[in-house]
Amino acid sequence: MYKYDEIDQQIVDERVVQYRDQVRRYLAKELTEEEFRPLRLQNGLYIQRHAPMLRIAVPYGMLSSKQLRKLGDIAKKYDKGYGHFSTRQNLQLNWPKLEETPDILAELATVEMHAIQTSGNCIRNITTDQFVGVAPDEVIDPRAMAEIIRQWSTFHPEFALLPRKFKIAVSGTKQDRAIVQAHDVGLEFYRDANNQVAVKVWVGGGLGRTPILGSVVREHLDWQHALTYCEAIIRVYNLHGRRDNMYKARIKILVKALGINEFRNQVEAEWTHLKDGANTITEAELARVAKHFEAMPYENLPANNASFDAAIASNPAFAAWVKRCVHPHKQSGYRAVTLSLKPHGQAPGDITSEQMWAVADLADEFSFGELRSSHEQNLILADVKLSDLLPLWEKARANGLATPNIGLLTDIICCPGGDFCSLANAKSIPIAKAIQNKFDDLDYLHDIGDIELNISGCMNACGHHHVGHIGILGVDKDGSEWYQVTIGGKQGNDASIGSVIGPSFSAEEMPGVVQKLIEVYIKERTPEERFIDTVRRIGVVPFKAHVYAKDEVVA
Amino acid sequence: MSNLVKIENGIAAVASDDWTLVQLPATQVEERKQAGKVVLFKLTGENVVTEEQIANTVIPTSGKIIVPLSVFIERNNEFANRIAKGEVGIWLATHELLEYLIQQLPDLNTLPIIAVFVERFADGRIFSLGTLLRTRYDYKNELRAFGDVLRDQLFFLKRSGFTSFVIRQDRSAQDAIASLNDFSKPYQGAVDNPQPVFKRYNRGV
Numbered sequence: 001m002y003k004y005d006e007i008d009q010q011i012v013d014e015r016v017v018q019y020r021d022q023v024r025r026y027l028a029k030e031l032t033e034e035e036f037r038p039l040r041l042q043n044g045l046y047i048q049r050h051a052p053m054l055r056i057a058v059p060y061g062m063l064s065s066k067q068l069r070k071l072g073d074i075a076k077k078y079d080k081g082y083g084h085f086s087t088r089q090n091l092q093l094n095w096p097k098l099e100e101t102p103d104i105l106a107e108l109a110t111v112e113m114h115a116i117q118t119s120g121n122c123i124r125n126i127t128t129d130q131f132v133g134v135a136p137d138e139v140i141d142p143r144a145m146a147e148i149i150r151q152w153s154t155f156h157p158e159f160a161l162l163p164r165k166f167k168i169a170v171s172g173t174k175q176d177r178a179i180v181q182a183h184d185v186g187l188e189f190y191r192d193a194n195n196q197v198a199v200k201v202w203v204g205g206g207l208g209r210t211p212i213l214g215s216v217v218r219e220h221l222d223w224q225h226a227l228t229y230c231e232a233i234i235r236v237y238n239l240h241g242r243r244d245n246m247y248k249a250r251i252k253i254l255v256k257a258l259g260i261n262e263f264r265n266q267v268e269a270e271w272t273h274l275k276d277g278a279n280t281i282t283e284a285e286l287a288r289v290a291k292h293f294e295a296m297p298y299e300n301l302p303a304n305n306a307s308f309d310a311a312i313a314s315n316p317a318f319a320a321w322v323k324r325c326v327h328p329h330k331q332s333g334y335r336a337v338t339l340s341l342k343p344h345g346q347a348p349g350d351i352t353s354e355q356m357w358a359v360a361d362l363a364d365e366f367s368f369g370e371l372r373s374s375h376e377q378n379l380i381l382a383d384v385k386l387s388d389l390l391p392l393w394e395k396a397r398a399n400g401l402a403t404p405n406i407g408l409l410t411d412i413i414c415c416p417g418g419d420f421c422s423l424a425n426a427k428s429i430p431i432a433k434a435i436q437n438k439f440d441d442l443d444y445l446h447d448i449g450d451i452e453l454n455i456s457g458c459m460n461a462c463g464h465h466h467v468g469h470i471g472i473l474g475v476d477k478d479g480s481e482w483y484q485v486t487i488g489g490k491q492g493n494d495a496s497i498g499s500v501i502g503p504s505f506s507a508e509e510m511p512g513v514v515q516k517l518i519e520v521y522i523k524e525r526t527p528e529e530r531f532i533d534t535v536r537r538i539g540v541v542p543f544k545a546h547v548y549a550k551d552e553v554v555a
Numbered sequence: 556m557s558n559l560v561k562i563e564n565g566i567a568a569v570a571s572d573d574w575t576l577v578q579l580p581a582t583q584v585e586e587r588k589q590a591g592k593v594v595l596f597k598l599t600g601e602n603v604v605t606e607e608q609i610a611n612t613v614i615p616t617s618g619k620i621i622v623p624l625s626v627f628i629e630r631n632n633e634f635a636n637r638i639a640k641g642e643v644g645i646w647l648a649t650h651e652l653l654e655y656l657i658q659q660l661p662d663l664n665t666l667p668i669i670a671v672f673v674e675r676f677a678d679g680r681i682f683s684l685g686t687l688l689r690t691r692y693d694y695k696n697e698l699r700a701f702g703d704v705l706r707d708q709l710f711f712l713k714r715s716g717f718t719s720f721v722i723r724q725d726r727s728a729q730d731a732i733a734s735l736n737d738f739s740k741p742y743q744g745a746v747d748n749p750q751p752v753f754k755r756y757n758r759g760v
Contacts, residue, residue, distance in 0.1 A: 005758055005759065007740050007752060007756065007758065010739060010740060011738060011740070011741075011742070014737060014738050014739065015738075018734075018737045018738075022707065035676070035705060035707075038677055039707055121677070121679070151742040151743070151752070152742060152743045152751070153743075154743075155710075155711075155738060155741060155742070156743055156745075157682055157710070157711040157712075157713075157714035157715050157741075157743075157745045157746075158679075158682040158683055158686050158711075158714075158715055158745065159679070159682070160679055160682060160708070160711040161677050161678065161679025161682070161708075161711075162679055163679075227743075235683050235686075238679055238680060238682070238683045239599055239680055239683050239684075240599050240600075242598065243595075243596035243598075243678065243680075244587075244589060244594040244595065244596050244597070244598055245589040245592075245594070273690070273691060277744075277749075278744040278749045278750050278751060278754065279743060279744050279751050282753065282754070284753075285753040285758075288753070288758055288759065
């Protein structure tokens with residue numbers, strides 16, 4: 001993964017000094033609440049219900065064992081001994097003290113980490129596919145470009161105070177796993193007809209209160225122009241995006257208002273001035289950064305391993321875990337492994353300090369000392385030998401990290417919700433726990449098969465509920481918490497936004513509602529169909545009819 | 556007392572201000588609301604200056620003046636000879652379009668100063684305006700930020716081509732100077748240093 005040089009290190013060190021002084025001035029009342037707000041947000045610090053929340057950047061989800069160990073130390077020393085992986089691959093601490101946040105940043109800087117631009121109206125953390133670099137269907141490893149974009153967007157002076165937050169995702173696979181269509185800008189890397197690396201540029205996607213899938217602003221862009229083209233897009237947005245109403249301030253609203261053709265014309269007009277400018281990426285720079293992402297020193301291994309096959313045959317629990325948590329790898333004899341942060345009855349994405357240390361050890365022992373976080377809020381060891389899967393599983397299981405539910409109903413994507421977040425209308429974690437407890441039978445879960453359930457505590461959609469096969473949204477009605485249900489949402493190349501099935505439900509009703517949705521699926525499915533396929537084939541009506549059949553709910 | 560910070564020959568210092576800012580007369584502004592909240596930012600391109608305001612703007616008869624863009628355009632003939640003597644600059648607000656200025660004055664370098672008024676410090680349009688004035692329209696002379704100008708935005712303003720800053724009256728201009736140098740080696744090319752870091756330094760292979 002990317003290693004800092006002196007220049008990178010100096011920037012995060014200078015950030016600590018700058019931020020420490022900002023906190024000092026705030027505490028000395030030299031900065032008002034309103035003035036301090038964008039400063040702390042651009043350092044990932046929210047003021048929450050109980051305490052501040054600090055969001056630490058994990059650029060495009062890549063972590064070293066050393067960094068994870070430090071995160072475990074920090075959670076222990078400055079927080080309550082646990083952290084929460086978010087849907088943007090970042091790590092959040094829920095209980096730090098404001099006065100101590102400069103010290104936390106100083107500790108992070110010692111392991112080449114920071115919290116820069118993890119919130120606020122600026123370019124946020126760049127996200128990508130958690131199987132980047134190892135996925136068999138990968139065409140381009142986009143990590144070097146992601147790092148180049150990270151550096152370019154860090155303290156970009158022109159885009160320091162945008163109308164609203166701005167999220168960029170990169171992807172280089174045939175099957176999109178980075179939801180590029182649900183980002184302000186999505187960069188899809190591919191090889192063009194001349195076998196050159198090119199970019200398809202999506203713009204104006206986003207979830208939140210107005211969910212919209214992105215439009216293609218440019219089908220083909222040479223990779224060298226990725227930064228200048230983004231500058232053209234963001235300049236048009238910075239100047240013309242709405243600032244009078246924060247709910248209409250995302251770029252998607254501007255793109256919709258202008259229409260994609262007019263928006264494209266304005267971007268292209270701007271780009272004629274920027275094209276081939278100084279921020280054009282050079283071959284040398286790409287080569288320098290790409291060197292950090294070269295393939296691991298893999299052993300030459302056969303495609304099969306006899307002891308692994310024997311363990312699968314004799315150990316059903318291990319086999320179930322392999323089926324759900326082990327993923328194909330481009331290198332013969334290797335696999336990628338998801339460590340589930342979704343044990344039943346716990347907050348999705350939560351991880352204790354002890355588990356962080358344990359995962360760091362597993363990464364060192366089995367996966368070249370590196371790991372990734374996913375937007376599904378799990379951790380991934382990307383480079384594990386087939387013969388190591390059994391001992392890895394045993395150790396992961398001992399640490400509560402081997403629930404074999406990846407891609408199943410209880411692998412719930414969930415925001416912190418009303419328990420922590422001051423924006424939330426409703427709690428989300430207790431809903432996730434209740435559903436996990438209702439569906440605690442692993443055989444039944446495996447029978448239901450691939451399904452994505454996403455929960456957001458408010459329309460800001462941190463839990464990406466619009467693209468969940470089942471989406472649950474917390475809404476506020478006259479001061480009490482209700483839940484609106486959508487079905488038919490999907491991430492990926494054929495992404496779609498889910499449809500609302502009808503009036504919302506109370507928290508107590510939610511596990512039963514999910515149960516009824518599943519019942520319709522089980523009854524209607526063909527042998528090959530996943531839940532999403534059945535919804536797409538038969539539509540919302542049969543689901544709605546069954547859910548609302550009896551126990552009519554008054555909205 | 557002047558609260559002006561000026562960068563001259565690469566050195567920032569508190570400086571005296573020999574320009575007089577010409578304000579538009581106050582007008583009855585209707586309070587606009589969206590979703591129950593007062594609208595805090597004007598939309599880009601929104602015309603909020605009235606003919607009456609332009610006509611009633613009091614222009615000092617002598618000295619160096621910075622006049623509102625709308626007054627500069629509408630009443631240009633009144634001070635043509637002062638423009639020729641280099642005694643007139645213009646100011647515009649972040650929601651005003653540079654295109655109006657360029658139509659009126661194809662060569663911006665006849666102006667000794669352009670100032671941009673930022674009503675609220677969180678309004679990042681000022682950075683794009685500075686960048687465009689410097690890179691698109693080749694403006695070379697003094698570029699000033701005034702209004703809700705605070706030290707934590709100075710680094711970005713400097714990088715976007717601004718060379719002078721009127722710090723908000725209740726804050727220390729002297730203290731603010733330190734923030735101009737918050738970062739020594741920024742990553743990306745911008746107005747003050749057009750080359751990105753990978754072209755400025757040999758970062759190895």
